[in-house]
Amino acid sequence: MPFKIIASQCTSCSACEPLCPNVAISEKGGNFVIEAAKCSECVGHFDEPQCAAACPVDNTCVVDRALPRYQAPV
Ligand code: SF4
Numbered sequence: 001m002p003f004k005i006i007a008s009q010c011t012s013c014s015a016c017e018p019l020c021p022n023v024a025i026s027e028k029g030g031n032f033v034i035e036a037a038k039c040s041e042c043v044g045h046f047d048e049p050q051c052a053a054a055c056p057v058d059n060t061c062v063v064d065r066a067l068p069r070y071q072a073p074v
């Protein structure tokens with residue numbers, strides 16, 4: 001159920017990191033990343049994904065559609 005951070009757009013402002021209820025966001029080598037296995041899309045905690053809501057750069061915290069859950073059945 002994961003979100004991801006588009007690294008090329010992230011300014012490393014760190015606004016998202018403390019907001020994640022699952023502590024899924026961390027800084028690695030100067031870039032902020034979301035650990036997919038920990039991301040619940042904030043379901044059960046908030047009405048909207050907190051990282052996406054807080055991020056000042058549009059379309060930088062986004063659903064990772066490359067992961068199997070989002071791929072169309074074959
Ligand atoms: S959507 Fe919610 S749970 Fe997932 S990384 Fe963002 S703040 Fe954390």
Ligand code: SF4
Nearest residue numbers: 010011013014016055
């Ligand atoms: S809030 Fe957005 S720009 Fe700031 S560190 Fe998180 S993903 Fe990057």
